[in-house]
Amino acid sequence: MEQRATRADILAAIKEIPLLSPSASRLLQIASRDDYNIDEIIEVVKCDSALTARLLKTVNSVAYGLVHQVTSIERAVSYLGERLVAGIALEDSAKAVFNKKLEGYESPVGELWEHDLRTAVAAREIARHSNTDLSKDLAFTAGILHAIGKAVLSDFLHESAPDLLANIDSHDIRDYLEGERKILGMDHAEAGFELAKAWELPESLQMAIRHHHTPQQAPEQYRPLVYAVHLGCIIAMMSGSQSSDALQYHLDKDYSDYFNITNEHIAMILLEVNESVETIQAALTEGREQAE
Amino acid sequence: MGNIILGVGELGATNNPADCVKTFALGSCVAVILMCPKTRTVGMVHVALPESRINPEKVKTRPGYFADTGIPALLKKMSTFGCDPNGRGFIVKLAGGARIMDPNNTFNIGKRNALAVKKTLWKFSLGAVAEDLGETYSRTVTVSVASGETLITSPGRKDWKI
Numbered sequence: 001m002e003q004r005a006t007r008a009d010i011l012a013a014i015k016e017i018p019l020l021s022p023s024a025s026r027l028l029q030i031a032s033r034d035d036y037n038i039d040e041i042i043e044v045v046k047c048d049s050a051l052t053a054r055l056l057k058t059v060n061s062v063a064y065g066l067v068h069q070v071t072s073i074e075r076a077v078s079y080l081g082e083r084l085v086a087g088i089a090l091e092d093s094a095k096a097v098f099n100k101k102l103e104g105y106e107s108p109v110g111e112l113w114e115h116d117l118r119t120a121v122a123a124r125e126i127a128r129h130s131n132t133d134l135s136k137d138l139a140f141t142a143g144i145l146h147a148i149g150k151a152v153l154s155d156f157l158h159e160s161a162p163d164l165l166a167n168i169d170s171h172d173i174r175d176y177l178e179g180e181r182k183i184l185g186m187d188h189a190e191a192g193f194e195l196a197k198a199w200e201l202p203e204s205l206q207m208a209i210r211h212h213h214t215p216q217q218a219p220e221q222y223r224p225l226v227y228a229v230h231l232g233c234i235i236a237m238m239s240g241s242q243s244s245d246a247l248q249y250h251l252d253k254d255y256s257d258y259f260n261i262t263n264e265h266i267a268m269i270l271l272e273v274n275e276s277v278e279t280i281q282a283a284l285t286e287g288r289e290q291a292e
Numbered sequence: 293m294g295n296i297i298l299g300v301g302e303l304g305a306t307n308n309p310a311d312c313v314k315t316f317a318l319g320s321c322v323a324v325i326l327m328c329p330k331t332r333t334v335g336m337v338h339v340a341l342p343e344s345r346i347n348p349e350k351v352k353t354r355p356g357y358f359a360d361t362g363i364p365a366l367l368k369k370m371s372t373f374g375c376d377p378n379g380r381g382f383i384v385k386l387a388g389g390a391r392i393m394d395p396n397n398t399f400n401i402g403k404r405n406a407l408a409v410k411k412t413l414w415k416f417s418l419g420a421v422a423e424d425l426g427e428t429y430s431r432t433v434t435v436s437v438a439s440g441e442t443l444i445t446s447p448g449r450k451d452w453k454i
Contacts, residue, residue, distance in 0.1 A: 165429075242430065246317075267346055
C-alpha cells in the first residue's frame with residue numbers, strides 16, 4: 001500500500017470545511033450537558049426560522065401519522081425529542097459532510113447519514129443497559145457525529161478499497177483504521193476528532209468520535225459513552241452498510257464492564273434500529289421535500 | 293428490466309423473465325432465495341432475525357423479518373404463482389449472515405440467522421444448493437429471473453456469483 005497523502009494534507013482539508021451553523025452548534029452544546037432543560041432547546045430553535053420550518057414539516061409528515069397538525073415549536077420539539085432536533089439541525093447545517101457521496105469508501109449519497117442514524121439509535125438503546133448514569137440523549141448525539149472523519153478522508157482514498165481489503169483479508173493489517181493510517185498518515189477517527197475540535201464540539205463528543213473503534217484508549221470518564229458508540233457503530237454495520245469499510249473493525253469485549261447486554265438484547269436493538277431509522281428517514285425526506 | 297427491491301424483513305416473488313429480485317447491503321441479515329423451476333418463479337426474503345418469539349406483533353406486519361415466519365410466508369406467496377406450497381422441487385440459495393471481527397464470536401447474529409434459516413428449510417425438506425454465508429463483508433444480492441443467476445456485490449470487492 002502506497003502513501004497517498006500526508007497528515008498535513010488532511011489537516012488542510014479540514015480547515016476548508018465550513019463551520020456549523022450557530023444554532024446547530026448551540027444545540028449540540030446544550031444536548032451534551034446532563035442538566036439541560038428542554039426550554040433551552042426551544043429558545044434556540046425559535047431564533048432560527050429555517051430550522052423551525054423544517055422541524056414542523058418533519059413532525060407533520062405522513063411518516064409520524066399524527067392526527068392533529070402540530071403548529072407550536074414546543075410540541076414539535078417534545079414530540080421529535082431533543083436529540084433528534086439537534087440531529088436535524090446538524091444535518092441541515094453540515095449537508096456537505098453528511099450527504100456527500102463517499103467515493104473513497106465506495107458509498108452512495110446518503111450512506112454516511114444512514115449509518116450515523118443507525119449508530120445513534122443503537123447507541124441510545126445500548127445506553128439503556130448501562131450500569132452507569134450514561135445519558136441516552138448524549139449517546140444518540142455522539143452516534144450521529146461519530147463517523148464525520150470519513151467525509152474528510154474519502155476524497156483521499158479514491159480506489160484504495162480493493163488493496164486495503166486484500167491486506168485485511170491476508171492479515172497484513174489489523175483493520176480499516178490501520179489501512180487508512182498507512183495510506184494517509186491519519187485514520188478517520190482522528191480526522192473526525194480534528195474536525196470536531198475545529199467545530200468546537202464538547203469534549204465528550206470529541207472523545208466519542210476519536211475513540212469509537214478504540215474505546216479502551218478513551219479517558220476513563222468518557223468510556224461508557226465511547227463504548228456505547230463503539231457498540232452502536234458495530235450494530236449499525238451488522239444491520240447493513242454500503243461502504244467498503246463495513247465490518248472491517250474489531251469488537252472490544254471490555255464493553256461488558258459498562259453494559260449488561262445479551263444476544264437477546266442485541267436482537268431487540270437491531271429491530272429497534274431498523275424500525276426507528278425507517279420512520280425517521282421517511283419523516284426527514286418528507287420534511288425536506290416540502291421545505292424545498 | 294424491472295427490479296423488485298426488498299428492504300429489511302420484506303419478501304417478494306415474480307415470474308416475469310424481465311425482472312430481477314434485489315436486496316441491498318446484507319450485514320448479519322440473510323437473503324433466502326427460492327427458485328421454482330416448474331413455473332420459473334423467483335422469490336426472496338430478507339431475514340433480519342432468527343426467531344419471531346422476540347416480537348410476535350411484528351410478524352403480523354412483516355413476517356419476513358424472522359427466519360421461522362419468513363420462509364413459510366415466502367412459500368405461501370410463491371404458491372400464488374402456481375408453485376408447490378411446500379417448495380417441492382425448489383432450488384434454494386442463501387447469502388449474508390456476516391459478522392464483525394471478533395475471535396469470541398460475540399453477538400454473532402449472522403450465524404444464528406443462518407442456522408435458523410437452515411432449520412426452517414429442513415422442516416420443508418429443503419436445503420441450499422449454493423450459499424455464501426458468514427465472513428466479514430456486506431453483500432448486495434441480485435437474482436435474474438430469466439437466467440436464475442445470483443450475483444453478489446460488495447463495496448471494494450470484485451463481484452461474484454453463487
